[in-house]
Amino acid sequence: NAGVMQNPRHLVRRRGQEARLRCSPMKGHSHVYWYRQLPEEGLKFMVYLQKENIIDESGMPKERFSAEFPKEGPSILRIQQVVRGDSAAYFCASSPRTGQGARWTEAFFGQGTRLTVV
């Protein structure tokens, strides 16, 4: 059972380009979360998605950032017109489907994508 797969592991973009980060959750997991880690900081929540639905995007910057988790295929975090401040490690986590009000038991994290904007 493969873990959470993120690609690419490293991504270099020039200012103004678009960055697309991919996350394939663990098999059987229908909840996906994206986090951003700036240098020397902890992880900050960005967005929580279920298949074809954005459940909570309260941590997403209002502009240039978007996320999707289609019915088929990986979850995508898209950053348009990247700026130097977007340079960070972006982590994806997945967890299994649980019932309403169920407690977190564990989130499984990918290896992350390290985005460098030059």
Next chain:
Amino acid sequence: AQSVTQLDSHVSVSEGTPVLLRCNYSSSYSPSLFWYVQHPNKGLQLLLKYTSAATLVKGINGFEAEFKKSETSFHLTKPSAHMSDAAEYFCVVSEGDTGRRALTFGSGTRLQVQP
């Protein structure tokens, strides 16, 4: 709203001595609590978790943590540090019984182990 405070940004110990990484949390609900470890340029690995069962939780690599509701603490300990324990450690809280199913991370504690 939930929050996590890791009281030390850096901790340095000698190999073979005990490790204590401190974490205090704030939560409106009965929280789930986790410790994750991140080695340089690597992903996050779950060390242990508390989800309302036993208050003393044992994890991997000899680590354990005790949930103390009266002190709102979840400190991570290990009796004897090993060189391979050098890494960044994150205390994490989740308010599981709410609609917002997100993890809130502490700012991290960097553990150094001296030979």
